[in-house]
Amino acid sequence: MKVVSRFEANLLRILHFFLGRVPREQAVPLLLNAHAQPPCLSATAVELVQDALAKGLTLVLARGGGWRRERHLRGDRVADGRLWERTPPAELGLAFSRHSLNFLVWVTAHKPATDKPGWAAPIKELSPADSLLLYLAYSALHGSLRGSEAAPLVSGPALSRNALCRLAYPDDFLDPAEPLPDFAPWTTGLGACILEALQTTLAQRWLETERDKAHVGQWQELRARGRAQEAVLLAFLQAVETARRLDLARFLLRTLARVLTPGATADLWGTRVVQGGPRMADRVETTQAALALVRQTDRFQRWERAARGVGFFDDGYEASQLTKTDWERHGGDDLHARAQTILRATDPLRVQTEGHP
């Protein structure tokens, strides 16, 4: 039997909570209290952490969406199958830096209320696996600790500049001065594979985010949320466009297909609250912000139109076929038409061209 100290046991329990193996009730009391930090961890504890990270994160990715048979790009070709069939398992290895262990020690040792700045680490030194662990920690803590005295646990530059956290929880980061993360590392190599595995989770998160807007009571909050979303969307979509990995934005098309139902109106995005805005300029701006995702249908349509123009003998033919397939599978033309109807209806000055000679 392996023996670890009380601190190490707490650390392992918290780690397993992040990996979804321990219920929240067991982990939250440990997170809310400070524990005396030992000078170092025992070899046994480090070994157990390594084992939990290696197996736990792999399992999270596999269960989260890696098991699904999907089609994604590998270079200019389309690869079909489960994540480990699309990419050789050797290339899917998760390498953790010392920052992962530092984070776990910090989160176990500190009482959040007395450590306001949150955990910090040099962003450039974080590997994709480190970022994934931070994202899982953020996700686990998101519902239970947000807004409470433990908020510093889910703040700090390492989390606010984590691309996965920003992509999954865009409206948690409302400060416009907060710099956006660099999405480029998530469009190639291991980062892109992780993003492929998280497609279902991200689609679900964005669906919740879009539906939540209907419950926002203040127009200022709705505008702030929309702006935060738009900033993330623009940065992410630009990154996938630059890397020619349009398939990585599939989760947004899935979300649009769920929210842009026939007969959908702007009220579903909470735009009723904009009537409380004092100026028309504020109302229009708030409405546009609330419809940040809906307005992206133009960009998706542009991608599809460009894909149509790629011939059989042209470079990127398979990639363009995948873009067209995604568009058709999610009813892209209908989505675009519904989005345009909503946008026209919310534009106080939109001049209609229907009925022209």
Place this chain on the structure above:
Amino acid sequence: MSRAYRIRVRESIQRLVRADDRVSTQLEMLEILPCEQMAALLKRELVGRGFTEKSGKLTRTKDGVNVTIETETGTVSVAAELSEKVELEGEKETRAYTDVGPSAQKTKQALREDVRADLERQAQRRQQDLQCEATDKLEGQLSDLRQELDQAINRVTAEALKQKAAQMGQIKEMTEDPQSGSLTIVLEV
């Protein structure tokens, strides 16, 4: 012991309060002719409707609402700006044990600040009222403007169609119904 002295202060402030509101949108025009020609047609139509060219943009001010149209990009901006010079006066009084010395000065100063704060609040309320007026003014004109721009776009589209038809062949017959906005062109190619 009763307070025998009455201290009264009077203050006035002058403020220039401003309020503005604006909306903008894109005109949707069919690309029947090249962009530059469509822009030229639109420009001609808008000039006929009272717009004047200022630094490359067409503008018109009517009832305090300024409409600016960039014909090249089709961007329409509508803005209402109001300003008003506000002069406010206020007076307050209180009772004190004395009307001279540091204590009386202090009382007067406190009273003066109180009156000023009151006047500032009134000025702020006036600014809010003016903001509502600007927004109402803008909203009031939008409906008419939308209709007018719709008509302008229809006429530009019709003109563009005629020119396009003339480029394609000889126009044999052309019937236009202003009521329904329909235009029928018979061509010989």
